[in-house]
Amino acid sequence: MRVSGKAVKYGDNINTDIIIPSKYLTSLDPNELAKHAMEGIDPDFPRKAKEGVIIVAGRNFGCGSSREQAPIALKYAGVKCIVAESFARIFYRNSINIGLPVLEAPGVSGMVEDGDKLTIILDDGEILNETSGKVIKANKLPEFILEIIRDGGLIEHLIKSLRGGRVEV
Amino acid sequence: MTISEKILAHASGKEYVRPGDIVDAKVDMAMINEITGPLAIQMFKRIGLEKVWDDQRIVLVLDHQVPADSVKSAELHKIMRMFAKEQSIPYLYDVGDGGICHQVMVERGHVRPGELIVGADSHTCTYGALGAFATGIGSTEMAAVFATGKIWLKVPSTIRINVTGSFMELVTPKDLILNVIGKVGADGAIYKAVEFTGPTISAMNISGRLTLCNMAVEMGAKTGIIEPDEKTVQYVRERTDKQFKIFRSDPDAKYERTLEFDVSNLEPMIACPHSVDNVKLVKEVEGVKIDQAFLGSCTNGRLEDLEIAARILRGRRVKKGVRMLVTPASSEVYLEALRGGILEVFVRAGAYVCNPTCGACFGGHMGLLAAGEVCVSSSNRNFIGRMGSPEAEIYLASPATVAASAVEGKITDPRRFLEA
Numbered sequence A: 001m002r003v004s005g006k007a008v009k010y011g012d013n014i015n016t017d018i019i020i021p022s023k024y025l026t027s028l029d030p031n032e033l034a035k036h037a038m039e040g041i042d043p044d045f046p047r048k049a050k051e052g053v054i055i056v057a058g059r060n061f062g063c064g065s066s067r068e069q070a071p072i073a074l075k076y077a078g079v080k081c082i083v084a085e086s087f088a089r090i091f092y093r094n095s096i097n098i099g100l101p102v103l104e105a106p107g108v109s110g111m112v113e114d115g116d117k118l119t120i121i122l123d124d125g126e127i128l129n130e131t132s133g134k135v136i137k138a139n140k141l142p143e144f145i146l147e148i149i150r151d152g153g154l155i156e157h158l159i160k161s162l163r164g165g166r167v168e169v
Numbered sequence B: 001m002t003i004s005e006k007i008l009a010h011a012s013g014k015e016y017v018r019p020g021d022i023v024d025a026k027v028d029m030a031m032i033n034e035i036t037g038p039l040a041i042q043m044f045k046r047i048g049l050e051k052v053w054d055d056q057r058i059v060l061v062l063d064h065q066v067p068a069d070s071v072k073s074a075e076l077h078k079i080m081r082m083f084a085k086e087q088s089i090p091y092l093y094d095v096g097d098g099g100i101c102h103q104v105m106v107e108r109g110h111v112r113p114g115e116l117i118v119g120a121d122s123h124t125c126t127y128g129a130l131g132a133f134a135t136g137i138g139s140t141e142m143a144a145v146f147a148t149g150k151i152w153l154k155v156p157s158t159i160r161i162n163v164t165g166s167f168m169e170l171v172t173p174k175d176l177i178l179n180v181i182g183k184v185g186a187d188g189a190i191y192k193a194v195e196f197t198g199p200t201i202s203a204m205n206i207s208g209r210l211t212l213c214n215m216a217v218e219m220g221a222k223t224g225i226i227e228p229d230e231k232t233v234q235y236v237r238e239r240t241d242k243q244f245k246i247f248r249s250d251p252d253a254k255y256e257r258t259l260e261f262d263v264s265n266l267e268p269m270i271a272c273p274h275s276v277d278n279v280k281l282v283k284e285v286e287g288v289k290i291d292q293a294f295l296g297s298c299t300n301g302r303l304e305d306l307e308i309a310a311r312i313l314r315g316r317r318v319k320k321g322v323r324m325l326v327t328p329a330s331s332e333v334y335l336e337a338l339r340g341g342i343l344e345v346f347v348r349a350g351a352y353v354c355n356p357t358c359g360a361c362f363g364g365h366m367g368l369l370a371a372g373e374v375c376v377s378s379s380n381r382n383f384i385g386r387m388g389s390p391e392a393e394i395y396l397a398s399p400a401t402v403a404a405s406a407v408e409g410k411i412t413d414p415r416r417f418l419e420a
Helices: A030-034 A045-049 A069-077 A089-097 A143-151 A154-163 B003-011 B037-047 B071-086 B101-107 B122-130 B139-148 B173-184 B199-203 B206-219 B230-237 B303-313 B331-339 B342-348 B399-408
Strands: A002-009 A053-057 A079-084 A102-104 A117-121 A126-129 A135-137 B022-026 B029-033 B058-061 B116-119 B133-136 B150-154 B158-164 B193-197 B223-225 B257-262 B269-271 B279-281 B292-296 B323-327 B374-377 B393-396
Touching: A002 A045, A002 A079, A030 A069, A045 A069, A053 A117, A069 A079, A069 A089, A079 A117, A089 A102, A089 A143, A089 A154, A089 B139, A143 A154, A154 B037, A154 B139, B003 B022, B003 B116, B003 B133, B003 B193, B003 B223, B029 B037, B029 B101, B029 B139, B037 B071, B037 B139, B058 B071, B058 B101, B101 B116, B101 B122, B101 B206, B101 B331, B116 B122, B116 B139, B122 B133, B122 B206, B122 B223, B122 B230, B133 B223, B139 B150, B158 B173, B158 B199, B173 B206, B173 B257, B173 B269, B173 B279, B193 B206, B206 B223, B206 B230, B206 B303, B292 B303, B292 B399, B303 B331, B303 B342, B303 B399, B323 B342, B323 B399, B331 B342, B374 B399
Parallel strands: A002 A053, A053 A079, A079 A102, B029 B058, B029 B116, B116 B133, B158 B193, B158 B257, B193 B223, B292 B323, B292 B374, B374 B393
Antiparallel strands: A002 A117, A117 A126, A126 A135, B022 B150, B269 B279, B269 B393
């Protein structure tokens, strides 16, 4: 799997209240949520993300609540992948479960500028910075997580597994 | 093995696990609330199964926006009620019947030592206070749990927080956990379990232990956990007759690291805007003017929290121009506080006693902040926009500090109210 897009950079500890404030959580419509993605610190984000972007962030991205609406808002706003120094664990799992690729890449903040064009080869855990020509090594995702992402998320993965008789219910 | 490793080994039918192992574990209890639940229900329906894996192991709580503050909230509540009915799930805590999900889970006997519990809410780690391994998950993951009763988990390494000494008067477990988070950092325990040990923890009541484990997620932890003891067993036995298994960490259990804390000289602590690890001594920020004081939440909305605040507020008034909100964590807490005359103390002091709800802490309804306002809160997060306007400021402190600050109209060290 490969994804490409312009980098949008953020710092450390970007929390879920910033990604999608609680006042919007009564909506179950992903496109409605997307309109308010990153509203806490970057109200212009939905416009920027439309063309398909890759978020590059610092440590502890997605900390805070378990709201899956956070990765959903980002995904529907146009985020193709999130690369961060580290992730908060619930956000990390939620992203995978909705089929939004996430990659941990220690040191990535220093190797990408806002607006750089990136291509990510998920299977190899590699990030090509086409603007600078640098290759950044990320922590490769385990095969079973890649499978969930390839299937488009946990539900699709589970449906497929249930059909194949691989999961006991 | 540590207690966390033992519970995960047990849940996955293994003799032995070690940090980094990925296990497929059986879930004992699964909890949703009306913010994360409807999405989980929607996803479960997409899988196409008629029945959940076990209708006796699912708990549904309406707490974030109760009573419904909008038609949209009312619709979410309705989805929850219908699902409980369709699936014959007996444990639905509706408006007036429960309270904040985490308090309801422990108070109504849904948490037992040794169990693996998942909840679609980040503060699910609270239940570690009763010796369970409990962690927060998202809605889609919960749908998969509803379908299979299982979840994959990476066995976390454990950071041990060993605590000694006795608290000074009006210094509380909240001050301890803020101190710990300030030292460990907001991302210092990502993917890890945090186990609290030592004589101070043994001497601590269940309410205080719940406060400690509740905030483990604020340093990124997968769970906070405390070995069960006699107090735990008594607390659980009063609430359920279900059997449970007690796990304890081996004397030679391997910890990633151990941090020592002595609370003997610990002073009231406060997390300043806009991050939970921006921790200072209350006396360092004394004098900051406040607009709102909030007492409540799954962190500090229990009877003991209300009692210590009432001790300060008894016979005094909330400063003119400041509003104080009190939301007991559950109907049970509300009733006990009512019986003990504590609610009367708040009302007489000019505080506003609200119904049990996540409410203001979560920034959903009932007590939001306007731009430029400052709130001192007994809750768990001071993120930008958490309690309303992104231009408001939130300070996190103990119930005692919240009450003292409400009286003075500015951030105040509660020890100023110690009887001479």
